[in-house]
Amino acid sequence: MKEQPQANVVFIIADDHRGDAIGAFGSETVQTPVLDRLAAEGTAFRNMHIFGGLTGALCAPSRACVHTGKSIFRAMIAKDGSGWVHSNTIRPDVCLMPQRLREAGYRTHAVGKWHNDKASFARSFEGGDKLFFYGMSDHNKVPVQDFDPSGAYPQEREYIASGFSTELFTDAAVGFIENYSEERPFFLHLAYTAPHDPWIAPEPYASMYNKSDISLPANFQSRHPFDNGDLTVRDEKLAAIPRDEDEIRGHMAAYYAMISHMDAHIGKVIDALKAKGIYENTIIVYTADHGLAVGQHGLMGKQNVYEHSVRIPFILRGPGMARGRQQVEIASNIDIFPTVAGLCGVExxxxxxxxxxxxxxxxxxxxxxxxxxxAYRDVQRMATDGRWKLIRYYRSRVTNTGTDTLQLFDLHRDPWETEDLSADPACRGEIERLAERLSGWMKAYDDIMAGVPVFPIAATEGAL
Known part of the structure; x- marks a missing residue:
């Protein structure tokens, strides 16, 4: 592939956008014409997974993995999930993607959400607008800051911006593109808070999907069949338990509305690139921090390792890139930084x-x-080769929640993860093979959070 070291980069990361909730990826309900066109003009990875997180607020560790190319066990300042600082603060000696591109001569500019520590932001960006340093907010009352050259970003600088979050961040990104006049290439980091709840898209998008037309997914359940270790986290309280079919359809409609609204505004960013005459020399990256259940497996949130929560979209469109290719090979979100760096010709x-x-x-x-x-907290671990998927559950020694058990799925025959094959003697070989790989993966990070057991093959004995 011909390198384009002077190409601009627009790096777009959404919040809670499930990997399959894109029209081009097979969804028959959600409308995403802009993302569909990006996928048609570039290369999309359909099996990109998140590395995980040690707390319920998965946004921060997932973003840290994306920006550092490192595991959560090596990117963060500590490995103990009991404190918030451990899940969002990136080690000061770790280099981030925008930091590396800045060092390589790119003008780095940020818009929107930065859920990690302010010090890592300050060393990464030399400009920014409408900066949001929290996990979520009312989409119509977003507390933002202007760029602070000192890098301090004290809370007293915050102000409530006027407008819906997606529109607010889009306008700031478009303004940067329209006014950019430097000769050097830019790296624009555009981080939306959509489609994170509250799911309150503006009209006409709020009325775009009628819940009576929404089909429940094949893996809808009224409740999760066992204690997965975190059934009372905030996200799981967004809908009544047991899950009501009509209520879940309503949540799905509202979630899709947020996605379609965001999709339309990504289109405005693309229009600005085209009007500026730089669209063909700009690498566009689209991804998300994690997925979301919204009723699947009886769950609402992302605090699990089912495909709906750990699989994210990853679309690349830019000069010299293959068009219309959808890759099904497995990948991890720690692979995003090396990929973008390579596209930019940066070591x-x-x-x-x-x-x-x-x-x-x-x-x-x-x-x-x-x-x-x-990995999720001290209660869940997952390994997949793209077809076979093993989930290992633990009972937490810290919270005394969770279940010591496992699940095995054949994703080729059962992409919705509805048929647990862990008790099938014919599948014992797949369990042992994946268990060994998962054990090796965990041992590779020998400073994993204290109290979390490594997964020896012997641990499968009682579950067969």
Whole structure:
């Protein structure tokens, strides 16, 4: 693939956008014409998974993985999930994607959400607008800050911006593009808070989906079949338990409305690039921090390792890139930084856990990983090779919640993860194979949060 070291980058990251909730990826309900066009003009990865997180607020650790190319166990200042600072503060000695591009001569500019620590933001960006340093807010009352050259960003500088979050951040991004006059390329980091709840898209999008037309997914359940370790987290309280079919359809309609509204505004950013005459020389990246259940498996949130929560969209569109290719090979969100750096002709820091996906983009390899794993708190671990998927559940020694059990799914035959095959003697070999890989993955991070047991193969004995 021909390198385009002077190409601009627009890096768009959404909040809570599930990997399959895009029309181009097979959804027959949600309307995303802009993202569909990006996928048609570029390369999309359909099996991108998040590395995970140690607290219920998965936004922060997931973003840290994206920006550092490192696991949560190596990117953050500590590995103890009992404190918020451990889940959002990036180590000061770790280099971030925008920081590395800034060092390489890119003008780095941020708009929207930055859910990690302010020090990591300050060393990454030399400009910004409408900056939001929290996890969520009322979409019509977003507390933002202007760019602070000192990097301090004290709370007293905050003000409530006028307008809906998606529109507010889009306008700021468009303004940056329209007014950009420097010769050097730019890296624009556009981070939406959509489609995170509250799901209150403006009209006409709020009325775009009628819940009576919404079909419940095949894995809808009235409640999760066992204690997964975090059934009382905030997200799980967004709907009544047991889950009511009509209520879930309403939540799905509202969630899709948020996505379609955001999609339309991404279109405005693309229009600004075209009007500026730089669209063809701009790398556009679209991804999300994690997915969301919204009724699947009896869950509402992202605090689990089912596909609806750990799989995210990843679309690349830019100069010299293959068009209309949808890759099904597995990847991890720690692979995003090395991939973007390679597209920009920028060297990675000496140490990274991620692997560049450029050989896949160029058609030189079918994939760069044969397995991906995810972690959630001290209660869930997952390993998948793209077909077989093993989920290991623990009972927390800290909260005394959770269940010591496992699940096994054949994703080719059962993409909705509805048929647990862990008790099938014929599948014992798949369990042992994935258990061994998961155990090795966990041992690779020997400073995992204290009290979390490594997953030996013997741990499968009682579950067969």
């Amino acid at each position: 990675m820091p000496a140490e990274t856990d991620g692997v560049s996906l450029l050989p896949v983009v160029a058609g030189e390899k079918r994939g760069v990983r044969d397995i991906v794993c995810s």
